[in-house]
Amino acid sequence: xxxxxxxxxAAKIREKVAFSVLGxxxxxxxxxxxxxxxxxxKNSIGTISWEFITQSPRNGMKEGGIFPAIIGxxxxxxxxxxxxxxxxxxxxxxxxxxxxxxxxTRLMKLSVVNLSGIPSIVYGLFGFTLFVLFLKLGxxxxxxxxxxxxxxxxxxxxATKEALESVPLSFREISLSLGATKWQxxxxxxxxxxxxxxxxxxxxxxxxxAGETAPILFTVAAFYLPRLPRSVFxxxxxLPYHLxxxxxxxxxxxxxxxxxxxxxxxxxxxxxxxxxxxxxSHFRKKKLW
Amino acid sequence: MVKETIIKxxxxxxxxxxxxxxxxxxxxxHRNEIFGIIGPAxxxxxxxxxxxxxxxxxxxxxxxxxxxxxxxxxLKNISDNILRKKIGIIFAxxxxxxxxxxxxxxxxxxxxxxxxxxxxxxxxxxxxxxASLWDEVKDRLxxxxxxxxxxxxxxxxxARTLAVxxxxxxxxxxxxxxxxxxxxxxxxAMQQLKETYxxxxxxxxxxxxxxxxxxxxxxxxxxxxxxxxTAALFTEPKDKRxxxxxxxxxx
Amino acid sequence: xxRKISEYIIESLxxxxxxxxxxxxxxxxxxxxxxxxxLFKEYKIGEFLFGRNWLPISxxxxxxxxxxxxxxxxxTAGAIVLCVPVGIAAAMFIAEVAPTFLKNILKSLIEILAxxxxxxxxxxxxxxxxxYLKHTFGLSTGMCGLTGSLLLAFMALPTIISxxxxxxxxxxRAYKEAAFGLGATRWQALxxxxxxxxxxxxxxxxxxxxxxxxxxTMVVMMVTGNxxxxxxxxxxxxxxxxxxxxxxxxxxxxxxxHYFALFAVGLVLFIITFIINFIADSCLRRARK
Numbered sequence: 135x136x137x138x139x140x141x142x143x144a145a146k147i148r149e150k151v152a153f154s155v156l157g158x159x160x161x162x163x164x165x166x167x168x169x170x171x172x173x174x175x176k177n178s179i180g181t182i183s184w185e186f187i188t189q190s191p192r193n194g195m196k197e198g199g200i201f202p203a204i205i206g207x208x209x210x211x212x213x214x215x216x217x218x219x220x221x222x223x224x225x226x227x228x229x230x231x232x233x234x235x236x237x238x239t240r241l242m243k244l245s246v247v248n249l250s251g252i253p254s255i256v257y258g259l260f261g262f263t264l265f266v267l268f269l270k271l272g273x274x275x276x277x278x279x280x281x282x283x284x285x286x287x288x289x290x291x292x293a294t295k296e297a298l299e300s301v302p303l304s305f306r307e308i309s310l311s312l313g314a315t316k317w318q319x320x321x322x323x324x325x326x327x328x329x330x331x332x333x334x335x336x337x338x339x340x341x342x343x344a345g346e347t348a349p350i351l352f353t354v355a356a357f358y359l360p361r362l363p364r365s366v367f368x369x370x371x372x373l374p375y376h377l378x379x380x381x382x383x384x385x386x387x388x389x390x391x392x393x394x395x396x397x398x399x400x401x402x403x404x405x406x407x408x409x410x411x412x413x414x415s416h417f418r419k420k421k422l423w
Numbered sequence: 424m425v426k427e428t429i430i431k432x433x434x435x436x437x438x439x440x441x442x443x444x445x446x447x448x449x450x451x452x453h454r455n456e457i458f459g460i461i462g463p464a465x466x467x468x469x470x471x472x473x474x475x476x477x478x479x480x481x482x483x484x485x486x487x488x489x490x491x492x493x494x495x496x497x498l499k500n501i502s503d504n505i506l507r508k509k510i511g512i513i514f515a516x517x518x519x520x521x522x523x524x525x526x527x528x529x530x531x532x533x534x535x536x537x538x539x540x541x542x543x544x545x546x547x548x549x550x551x552x553x554a555s556l557w558d559e560v561k562d563r564l565x566x567x568x569x570x571x572x573x574x575x576x577x578x579x580x581x582a583r584t585l586a587v588x589x590x591x592x593x594x595x596x597x598x599x600x601x602x603x604x605x606x607x608x609x610x611x612a613m614q615q616l617k618e619t620y621x622x623x624x625x626x627x628x629x630x631x632x633x634x635x636x637x638x639x640x641x642x643x644x645x646x647x648x649x650x651x652x653t654a655a656l657f658t659e660p661k662d663k664r665x666x667x668x669x670x671x672x673x674x
Numbered sequence: 675x676x677r678k679i680s681e682y683i684i685e686s687l688x689x690x691x692x693x694x695x696x697x698x699x700x701x702x703x704x705x706x707x708x709x710x711x712x713l714f715k716e717y718k719i720g721e722f723l724f725g726r727n728w729l730p731i732s733x734x735x736x737x738x739x740x741x742x743x744x745x746x747x748x749x750t751a752g753a754i755v756l757c758v759p760v761g762i763a764a765a766m767f768i769a770e771v772a773p774t775f776l777k778n779i780l781k782s783l784i785e786i787l788a789x790x791x792x793x794x795x796x797x798x799x800x801x802x803x804x805x806y807l808k809h810t811f812g813l814s815t816g817m818c819g820l821t822g823s824l825l826l827a828f829m830a831l832p833t834i835i836s837x838x839x840x841x842x843x844x845x846x847r848a849y850k851e852a853a854f855g856l857g858a859t860r861w862q863a864l865x866x867x868x869x870x871x872x873x874x875x876x877x878x879x880x881x882x883x884x885x886x887x888x889x890x891t892m893v894v895m896m897v898t899g900n901x902x903x904x905x906x907x908x909x910x911x912x913x914x915x916x917x918x919x920x921x922x923x924x925x926x927x928x929x930x931x932h933y934f935a936l937f938a939v940g941l942v943l944f945i946i947t948f949i950i951n952f953i954a955d956s957c958l959r960r961a962r963k
Contacts, residue, residue, distance in 0.1 A: 159759075159763040162760065173798070224692075227688055244952075253916055259923075260706070342789075378797075396797050411785075
């Protein structure tokens with residue numbers, strides 16, 4: 135009996151060791167995340183100021199702020215949303231509410247999966263050849279937004295699909311049994327209750343689009359455009375592209391400006407993520423069923 | 424008095440995938456009667472009900488052959504949303520939308536094109552009165568419907584069905600989750616509704632069928648075994664299987 | 675009836691959206707193919723796929739993608755070797771060992787990591803990781819494959835961790851309880867029963883991670899040195915398929931052979947990630963059943 139007790143102890147010891155190793159490895163993952171954020175914040179503190187955010191660059195980017203890049207990124211976010219949200223929501227509505235189990239439907243689901251796996255630079259190529267060249271939009275906000283929008287589709291479609299599927303089946307049954315048409319059912323008894331999930335997924339997808347560089351490399355981004363865009367056919371500066379260029383291609387720019395740009399970019403992306411998380415928990419509390 | 428037929432089925436067969444759920448069903452429902460359907464589980468009672476307003480098609484594996492006629496029109500020639508307006512259904516468990524009592528009932532008229540607030544308000548009040556729920560909720564029409572008790576919610580479901588002015592009301596074991604008092608209130612309401620509506624009642628509770636219906640059908644394993652005036656069916660059933668079921672030897 | 679017409683229009687739009695999603699995948703493939711075929715009119719496809727020299731500006735230009743392909747493979751392999759064990763270990767810790775409050779903190783941190791834009795990680799690579807590695811290991815340059823692999827491993831972690839964690843949590847409780855009933859410790863149950871049961875989902879997660887890493891552009895462009903030679907070790911500069919497109923597009927003339935060659939590289943990337951994602955998605959679907 136004591137021998138068995140000893141064997142149990144050995145197993146317990148092995149468990150403690152194993153779990154500690156797992157914990158240490160997790161720490162190995164988590165600590166760098168905090169360190170990176172800390173490192174960026176620490177090195178930007180001197181440069182970040184209200185002027186930095188609100189002024190245009192001067193003197194070949196050696197002085198001044200990055201206001202046009204911030205505006206450019208915001209403009210691209212809005213443009214991306216305008217194209218990807220309706221298309222993404224309607225596609226998901228089709229998949230969940232209208233599609234039957236046919237080859238076409240399976241092809242569509244496969245397409246969504248594929249779109250989500252395409253490298254961002256391939257989107258950049260596609261955007262360049264379709265929007266900039268073929269449709270003759272030139273390197274423009276329009277071309278960049280459309281490219282980012284196609285890239286954002288899979289996330290919005292998936293989030294909308296989950297939101298629609300979480301609406302109870304009984305809502306649809308009630309509506310149909312009262313003689314409403316399919317679209318009336320979707321519009322009054324399904325979509326309104328899916329909006330929280332759709333909103334959360336959209337903000338998340340836009341936060342990713344805001345941080346992307348490769349798709350905008352050839353479709354919209356410009357490096358030094360001190361004036362703000364005047365039409366959708368203009369180029370714009372954008373934060374990720376700006377960071378890339380000053381970090382790799384332009385010599386003699388003080389590294390503090392790079393850090394500060396990095397800080398603003400991360401700040402914007404994290405802010406959007408935070409909004410998405412707040413939305414998610416707010417709606418979870420308000421759930422009526 | 425000549426009984427006018429409002430619903431008729433001809434050789435109706437219903438399938439879910441390869442499984443046949445209703446076999447060769449032929450029956451007629453008369454206008455303004457309360458028609459009961461009894462039988463053990465899986466006898467096809469609910470399938471029959473839902474075939475009348477084509478709700479079975481919400482299930483992707485459903486198929487049927489044979490004909491159903493509503494007021495002498497073949498069901499195939501009536502569009503889904505018109506059909507379901509004319510043939511309403513009350514489900515087994517009360518299902519309400521997460522909105523106010525008022526909006527639950529106003530939804531039906533709204534989707535059928537009634538826009539004026541006064542008209543809708545009038546419909547809401549009339550429907551709640553016919554469903555014997557008006558007195559209990561008239562002071563709180565804007566409160567959430569989900570806060571009502573089970574019996575009240577079920578009467579709400581009846582009210583919302585009445586609000587779209589159907590010709591036929593289907594009841595799919597609608598009292599199965601309710602206490603006896605709520606059940607009694609609903610059965611009273613059903614008697615009041617007889618003047619204006621045809622009602623078809625599917626129930627597991629043979630005593631309820633005996634109380635409420637005028638004619639009654641016994642379904643077993645997808646087949647119509649016997650159909651007769653309720654009193655006759657319950658006192659002198661012609662088929663042994665009917666007798667066995669009613670007396671509780673199985674089911 | 676006006677309502678019938680507007681309903682018809684909306685339902686048509688919904689169906690059209692579904693169709694557009696499929697159309698985009700085909701369009702991307704077609705546009706890539708079109709310009710790639712233009713390459714193969716003037717340059718043999720065999721020399722493209724198997725050529726060992728990528729010298730676009732030499733006379734005559736050479737477009738062999740073997741160095742680029744191997745560059746991608748090396749960097750990806752290096753990243754996978756690091757992030758798969760770490761990621762699975764972290765997933766095991768989060769799913770099975772961590773108490774609830776810690777679990778939520780860790781999951782939030784992983785979400786934060788997932789939100790960091792790739793250009794930011796590339797920037798960190800330039801200003802910190804690269805000099806650090808060069809200094810610590812006495813390398814001739816910090817701009818090498820190893821730097822890229824480390825950063826890419828870090829980037830792929832959220833994908834691997836979250837999918838693996840889902841897979842572990844999805845193992846039916848009955849399996850674990852059966853193990854406990856036989857006297858196993860939590861570690862033994864985890865290692866011998868839960869982990870193998872979750873392996874289809876974990877493998878799918880790893881494949882998706884591989885897909886992400888192969889498709890990553892900005893990080894590799896910023897830290898791996900961009901030297902299109904056949905790599906022999908991770909400690910030298912190399913070049914990936916993605917960085918080639920991003921780096922050289924700006925220097926090509928639209929319609930030149932070099933331009934078409936870059937599209938052909940894009941096509942190769944598209945096909946590789948298509949296959950990886952298809953397999954991963956099939957694994958995930960089978961795992962969910």
